[in-house]
Amino acid sequence: MAEAAVDACEIARLPEEIVSATLARAGPREACRAAAVSPAFRAAADSDAVWACFLPRDLPPIADGELPAAPPLSKKELFLRLSNSPVLLPNRLVSLWLDRETGAKCYMLSARQLYIVWSDTPRYWTWIPLTDSRFSEGAQLLDVCWLEIRGKIQSKMLSENSTYAAYLVYKIDTEFYGLDSPVQEASVSIGETKLTRRVCLQDYDDEDREIPENYRPMRPFVRFMTRRRNRQVVTPGENAQLPHKRTDGWMELELGEFFNEGGEDGEVSVDLTETKGGNWKKGLIVQGVEIRVKKSG
Structure with a gap:
């Protein structure tokens, strides 16, 4: 003592x-x-x-x-x-927060900030109000056979010497199809480096899969349940990245990661596409693309 x-x-x-x-x-x-x-x-x-x-x-x-x-x-x-x-941020189409452990800048690009093919055609996509998001609206997929979602952010907006991951943040409507097969292709590129992976928007096997703590929900503790239809599980041979359910009721699907070395006036591009299978798709509700620090382990 x-x-x-x-x-x-x-x-x-x-x-x-x-x-x-x-x-x-x-x-x-x-x-x-x-x-x-x-x-x-x-x-x-x-x-x-x-x-x-x-x-x-x-x-x-x-x-x-x-x-x-x-x-x-x-x-x-x-x-x-x-x-x-x-x-x-001032245009109200992008949100910012800081990683609690490192102070690194993290962002979400709203659906309106993304390039979504056919999003201005009411037959294929519609814009709906969001009550559980900082953004006023999201994009809801009505019916397309060509899925293409792209986002960009200047690398100088991110923190230097940091490893980031990009995530699609979304829900699946009670009526949906075509989101599990064929699987989608995701890519993240910065400068001359481009990484591509196979992903799947729909996962039936593990809806309670845990996610890292450093994302910041736009509206905390809002729950949402989806109804299972057209059940078709991705086979292990397809080796696709599967989504996680967040505590704010949204889903997130990791599209890829990258290292932002800093000092360059470059651009980070994030893409999600499925344009080869020709299958029609319905029921995807996009809030945006989140870019946050990737935690090790």
Whole structure:
């Protein structure tokens, strides 16, 4: 007991600048823990000097009304706000949040921000209001035999030296067909590097498959159940990436990953297509494409 008191006393003697510099190198989670366990660390751990190191230097402009106008947020409050839930960018077609562990920038491109073939033809696609999303509308597939969805983002909008993954975020309507076979092709490209994989929008075997914690639901704890129809399970030989169910009621399908080295004014392209089988498809509801930091393991 006496030794602990002596240690705490010695810690309290450290200059706040040294404590701040140490915590700034440790990361957001460690700074929060330090503030919780040691009163001697609290002032430094909550300081703007520490949390400014965790915020990206090049945050994009945020849409009006997304952050409180007054009083101004501290650096810690701003980080916690941006890492807790997405905020909209000025065109309200893209959302942004920060990865809680690294401070890396993550985005979702709304369906309106994507290029969806035939989306402006009411016979094939329709635009529906979304009540469980930050975006006002999504794209619902009525009937097509040519599925093509593409998204792009400038690499300079992303955090440097970070590995990202891209996900299609969607639901399947109660009436659907053609989403399980033939499987789809997904690709992610940055610069001269392009990776392609086989994916399947529909998965019957494991609806409760777990997903990483670092995505940020647009509307938390909204549940949605889909009815199974035209059941056709993807065979193991097809080796297709399958979707996961999120806690916000949406599905997500990983389309690929990439490393953003930074320093280049390039473009990241994300594609999902099925144009070879000629099978008609129905029932896909697209919220957008999410690009977030890929967690190891």
